[in-house]
Amino acid sequence: MKSGSNLEKMLSAGHFAVTGELGPPRGNNAEEVRHKAKHLKGIVESVNITDNQTAVVRMASWAACKILIDEGLEPNLQMVARDRNRIALQSDLLGATALGIKNVLCLSGDHQRFGDHPEGKNVYDLDSLQLLDTFRKMRDEKTFLNGKELDGAPEIFLGAAENPFADPFDFRPIRMAKKIAAGANFIQTQCIYNMPKFREFVKRIVDMGLHEKCYLLAGVTPLKSVGMANYMAKFVPGMDVPDTFIKRLKGVDKKEQAAEGIKIAIEQIHELKEMKGVAGVHVMAIEWEHRAKEIIEGAGLLPRPQV
Amino acid sequence: MIVGDSKPLEEILEMIKDRPKVLVLGCRGCVTVCNVGGEKEVGILATTLRIARKKAGLPPTIDERTLERQCDPEYVEELAEVAEGYDAIISIACGVGPQFVSERYPTVRVFPGINTTFIGGALEHGVWGERCQSCGNCLVHNFGGLCPIARCSKSLMNGPCGGSANKKCEISPEVDCVWHLIVEKMEKMGRLQELAQVWPVKNWSTSRDGGPRKRVREDLKQ
Numbered sequence: 351m352k353s354g355s356n357l358e359k360m361l362s363a364g365h366f367a368v369t370g371e372l373g374p375p376r377g378n379n380a381e382e383v384r385h386k387a388k389h390l391k392g393i394v395e396s397v398n399i400t401d402n403q404t405a406v407v408r409m410a411s412w413a414a415c416k417i418l419i420d421e422g423l424e425p426n427l428q429m430v431a432r433d434r435n436r437i438a439l440q441s442d443l444l445g446a447t448a449l450g451i452k453n454v455l456c457l458s459g460d461h462q463r464f465g466d467h468p469e470g471k472n473v474y475d476l477d478s479l480q481l482l483d484t485f486r487k488m489r490d491e492k493t494f495l496n497g498k499e500l501d502g503a504p505e506i507f508l509g510a511a512e513n514p515f516a517d518p519f520d521f522r523p524i525r526m527a528k529k530i531a532a533g534a535n536f537i538q539t540q541c542i543y544n545m546p547k548f549r550e551f552v553k554r555i556v557d558m559g560l561h562e563k564c565y566l567l568a569g570v571t572p573l574k575s576v577g578m579a580n581y582m583a584k585f586v587p588g589m590d591v592p593d594t595f596i597k598r599l600k601g602v603d604k605k606e607q608a609a610e611g612i613k614i615a616i617e618q619i620h621e622l623k624e625m626k627g628v629a630g631v632h633v634m635a636i637e638w639e640h641r642a643k644e645i646i647e648g649a650g651l652l653p654r655p656q657v
Numbered sequence: 658m659i660v661g662d663s664k665p666l667e668e669i670l671e672m673i674k675d676r677p678k679v680l681v682l683g684c685r686g687c688v689t690v691c692n693v694g695g696e697k698e699v700g701i702l703a704t705t706l707r708i709a710r711k712k713a714g715l716p717p718t719i720d721e722r723t724l725e726r727q728c729d730p731e732y733v734e735e736l737a738e739v740a741e742g743y744d745a746i747i748s749i750a751c752g753v754g755p756q757f758v759s760e761r762y763p764t765v766r767v768f769p770g771i772n773t774t775f776i777g778g779a780l781e782h783g784v785w786g787e788r789c790q791s792c793g794n795c796l797v798h799n800f801g802g803l804c805p806i807a808r809c810s811k812s813l814m815n816g817p818c819g820g821s822a823n824k825k826c827e828i829s830p831e832v833d834c835v836w837h838l839i840v841e842k843m844e845k846m847g848r849l850q851e852l853a854q855v856w857p858v859k860n861w862s863t864s865r866d867g868g869p870r871k872r873v874r875e876d877l878k879q
């Protein structure tokens with residue numbers, strides 16, 4: 351065991367794992383975090399807490415993680431390389447693990463150009479792979495990046511993200527292998543809509559034997575409306591939303607679109623459950639935490655097994 | 658070369674507004690090559706300033722001069738006789754120019770007339786692209802001759818990130834994803850396997866992060 355987190359235990363016991371996601375508020379509203387967390391309690395193994403996602407300033411991820419721990423949930427701390435150099439990243443990992451955080455997801459982070467402080471300077475001292483490698487070293491070798499010994503090493507289950515729909519497609523499995531080599535114990539993917547393409551990606555992962563070295567959690571995000579589907583298709587870089595879904599949502603009454611979106615998500619999870627190489631799903635019901643249960647329950651994944 | 662962009666005319670007019678006698682100072686180095694600060698541009702800027710100042714009823718005295726280089730004290734020295742006679746010198750060399758000129762002539766107000774933007778080259782006539790960030794430890798040969806430090810929006814050494822789509826960078830459809838180009842090039846060269854290794858963290862101390870840099874060649878020093 352790397353950290354003995356709930357997520358790690360569930361995956362290593364061979365259960366199909368479920369993770370959720372929660373975006374901290376744009377202020378210090380702790381009550382809001384508790385409120386969102388309530389909807390996810392007991393229905394997922396761990397909850398990703400985003401780190402200033404889309405480069406919009408929000409409550410610090412580690413702090414929101416601590417609130418979740420106090421509420422009896424297990425957080426998965428997301429850390430991006432955009433805003434902190436190697437000094438701050440290592441320091442924050444020590445602080446986070448001292449507070450009881452056991453899962454950490456390393457990301458490069460969205461460029462600040464689209465955020466709410468586009469005039470800021472970015473850091474990118476490390477990239478996401480170097481961040482993984484640094485944290486792996488701190489855990490396994492019990493040293494800092496510079497080789498100096500730690501006074502108390504972090505125990506963490508290390509994660510990374512992969513977007514199978516980004517280009518160049520043929521390089522994606524190689525990059526995933528690099529992330530595993532750098533230290534990823536689990537990988538969560540970008541939201542999947544183009545299932546045939548994802549199937550091809552997973553086939554390559556399995557052919558390379560990567561599914562035996564790392565747990566792959568497939569990303570699922572319910573489409574709330576035609577508007578959201580169109581927005582994702584057009585404006586979110588590296589997102590692949592096939593027309594069939596947009597047509598399907600358009601085919602139902604506006605009031606029914608949300609329910610249809612949930613139905614699609616459930617069908618996707620059923621398909622993913624049967625896919626060799628997929629160890630679980632990462633349900634990102636963004637600003638829709640209260641509907642996550644419907645999806646997970648509808649996919650036959652409740653109650654969650656106890657490990 | 659060092660590439661720059663002219664500052665907006667209003668900004669320059671504002672800089673020299675209370676200064677009757679002005680010199681526009683060009684440079685025959687990089688800024689001549691990238692058509693922003695050579696003799697020709699000195700002429701254009703001086704003429705434009707004269708017209709604008711005349712229209713506003715301000716003294717139109719705008720002289721013109723272009724040095725061989727402004728980044729070399731030897732040439733900056735050529736202004737010794739005249740510099741102090743000006744109320745303002747607008748240097749349209751790269752950012753080194755206004756600094757060298759004001760260092761040599763501390764009593765004269767020197768203004769930058771261009772914005773120095775990047776180290777790059779000409780992509781086609783009238784178009785320049787960034788190529789280097791002077792990190793102080795060149796690695797381009799490992800990436801098919803393409804620099805991920807200067808050309809990836811996140812300076813990733815293990816790209817491409819999840820935002821790469823249709824060969825373009827997540828920040829804009831106008832920006833190539835250099836990591837897409839790197840993968841393509843390495844594949845063509847039969848070197849894709851080299852990209853399968855994880856690039857370790859970079860030592861940025863040779864870059865600006867290590868503080869301002871200086872190069873000393875003992876053999877050339879007098």
Ligand code: SF4
Pocket residue numbers: 788789790791792793794795796797804805806807
């Ligand atoms: S690796 Fe460094 S020196 Fe070489 S081109 Fe890139 S920024 Fe310039």
Ligand code: SF4
Pocket residue numbers: 808809810811812813816817818819820821822825826827828833834835836837
């Ligand atoms: S899209 Fe390409 S160039 Fe842009 S940040 Fe990602 S890897 Fe770098």
